[in-house]
Amino acid sequence: MKLITKPCLLMLLLFVSFQLEAQEVQNWTWGGPKDPLQNQYKVKHYLLNLELLPNTKAIDGYVEVSFEKTGALDTLRLNLIERYTVLKVEMAGKNISFDHHGDTLDIFPVEDSGNKVKVFYRGKTPIATNPPWVGGFTWERDQKGNHWMGLSSQNEGAKIFMPCLDHPSSEPSEGVDLHFKVPYPYFVAANGNLISNDTKTGFNYFHWATDYPINNYNINFTMGRLHLEEKTYTSRGGREIPMKVYVLEENAAKAPMLLQILETSVRTQEKYFGEFPFPEDKIGLVETPYLGMEHQTINAYGNNYQFTRIGEVYYDWLLYHELGHEWWGNKVTVADWADFWIHEGICSYGDWLFYREHGGESAYHKHARDVARSIKNENPVAFPAQTTTDEAYHSEIYSKGAFILHSLRYILGDDVFFPMLKAFVEDKAYTYENLVGTKDFTDFVQRYSGKDLQGFFDLYLYTTEVPHVKIKKKGKRKYEIQLDNIDFSLPMEVETSKGVERLILGPEPVEVKSKRPVKVDPKGWYLVK
Incomplete structure (x- = not known):
């Protein structure tokens, strides 16, 4: 037998470690173009029944998917990552043939097999390497040495923990039922209401349920x-x-x-x-x-x-x-990650409103200025249709997305802006099972306000450009102001020696009089150069 020297052993251990790490950091994403086979049905309900196995960092159980056919269905295509083993698939009480390849699970219904499918599976879970950004299961111990498990899957989708139709446009219209078996004395917190819990032979059992539609990555459970x-x-x-x-x-x-x-x-x-x-x-x-x-x-x-x-x-x-x-x-959910900014940008703007509500306008504007300094305009906020989470996720869907709402507040004024936001989030056409896109939101804003804001939305959402403010001195006390790189106009505050006034600025020069140099947008309502 050849002896392994210390340097060689170290290299071998590093190689094995790298290989194991590479397996754990496998990149899953979701969204993008919807698989044509998955347009042939709609999910109505998920019933997930899992045993959580903290000692082996594994799960074992089944999911029952209730669905409605919308077309010919000779292949029922679900998604489940390949590291899980599918034990069997049942429809109408009978074993059904299937093919689990890659992260795709194809099931082949037979005639009169009904509108429910039950998939039994088990396996070691993917480990989250940087949760929640690189998600998966996080198996930890609390300070007393007890097991503590969390799950995050926004960027990966629910296929990392259950068979499902894993696309943002698919939500179970009738909600989910979640059943868990865990070692005593652990508890599981999950979505909806706790319907029942019981203890038998060293295990705790929990049944949670919600009747509301729910996006796949929001289905969740924590054990501890x-x-x-x-x-x-x-x-x-x-x-x-x-x-x-x-x-x-x-x-x-x-x-x-x-x-x-x-x-x-x-x-x-x-x-x-x-x-x-x-x-x-x-x-x-x-x-x-x-x-x-x-x-x-x-x-x-x-x-x-x-x-x-x-x-x-x-x-x-x-x-x-x-x-x-x-x-x-x-409640307001996008059907395509191209419109991810609606989730993160408007929600982040809501964070600004806490400053306004409890710290006043000065705290709100200070926060706006702080955020503005972080925005580099490196990526558009809204993306082309059929975008994946990997493509759509970047920091400016939060910061710039929120700043667009901040600018919109100034354009519309508080008497229109705040009722408009509430009207959108309370409109049945855009909530719960009725998923939305960027155009739904921008059309609603323009319809509600009666203003043509398409130029504003097109510039700030779909490009990395911002208006260029050009100030030119004309004589001793006159200045010309224009936004020389856009073809539409915006209301902006202009500070002169007389004070601050609201002017409509655009590609054509606007003349103002002032005894000292003028300032455009002194409060910082816009991202401008």
């Missing part, structure tokens, strides 16, 4: 030794809604404060965007071993209780942002 802090919240519409906060038992003393901040946050969101969108379920969050994510009615919270004070109240930016997605992302 969890403490519940709860109260009844009365919404702006007078509805009594359960409000529940699940934290690690070791953080039980921090839960009342977290619950209080959650209540303040919901009241602020409701003021601007209307009643909490899922009153039949709950307002909920759960402490997770990663930063956070907007899982419907059970938002992931991992910000380590870093509360700050704004005005007279306490604020947690992570909690507030993920909560905002209950309106922008979960």
Whole structure:
């Protein structure tokens, strides 16, 4: 036998480590063009039944998919990552043939096999390497050595934990039922309402359910030794809604404060965007071993209780942002990741409104200036149709997306802008099962306001250009101002020696008089050069 020297052994270990890491960081994405075979049916309901196995970082169970045929269906195509083993597939109580190749699961129904399919599967889970941005399962231990598991899949899709039609345009119209088996004494927090829980022979069993439509990546569950802090919240519409906060038992003393901040946050969101969108379920969050994510009615919270004070109240930016997605992302949902900015940009603008509500206009504008400094205009905010998460996800869908709303506020004025935002998020045509795109939003804004804003939207959403402000001195006390790279006009504040006035600026020069140099947009309502 040939001996392996220390340098060779080190190289071998590094190689093996690299190979294992490469397997874990496999890049999954979703969205893009929808598979034609998946246009032949619509998902109505998922029933997920899983045993969570923390010692082996694996899952074992089945999913039952209820669907409605919309065309000829000789192949029922689902998505499930290849690392799971599909044990069998049943329809109408009979074993059905299937082919699991890559991340695709093809099922071949026979005549009269019905509109439900049950897929049994198991396997070791993909491990999240940088959750939630590079998602998967996060298997951790709390400070007492107890198992603690979180799941994140926004950029990967639900195929990393269950067989499904994994496309953003597909939501189960009748919701999901979620059943879990875990070792005693662990708890599982998930979407919707806790229908039942039981303990038998060393295991805990949980049944959660929601009847609301839900996007695939929002289906979620967290396992741990969890403490519940709860109260009844009365919404702006007078509805009594359960409000529940699940934290690690070791953080039980921090839960009342977290619950209080959650209540303040919901009241602020409701003021601007209307009643909490899922009153039949709950307002909920759960402490997770990663930063956070907007899982419907059970938002992931991992910000380590870093509360700050704004005005007279306490604020947690992570909690507030993920909560905002209950309106922008979960209630108003895009069908194509090309329009991802509607989720992240408008939700981020909602974060700015917390500063306005509790810190005043000065705090709001300071925050706007801080955000503006981070925007480099490197990518468009809205993308061509059929875009994947990998293509659409970048920081400016948050920052620049929010700034576009900030500019829109100035253009329309508060008396139109704020009612307009609430009207959109409360319109049945754009909520729950009725998914939206960028054009839906921009058309609505123009229709509601009665203003032609297409030039503004086209420039800021679809390009990396911004208006160029050109100021030319004409004589001793005269200046000409124009936006020389656009073919439309915008209202802008202009500060002269007489004060600040609102002028319509565009490609044609506008003359103003001032005893000192003029300033255009001194408050920073726009991204301009």
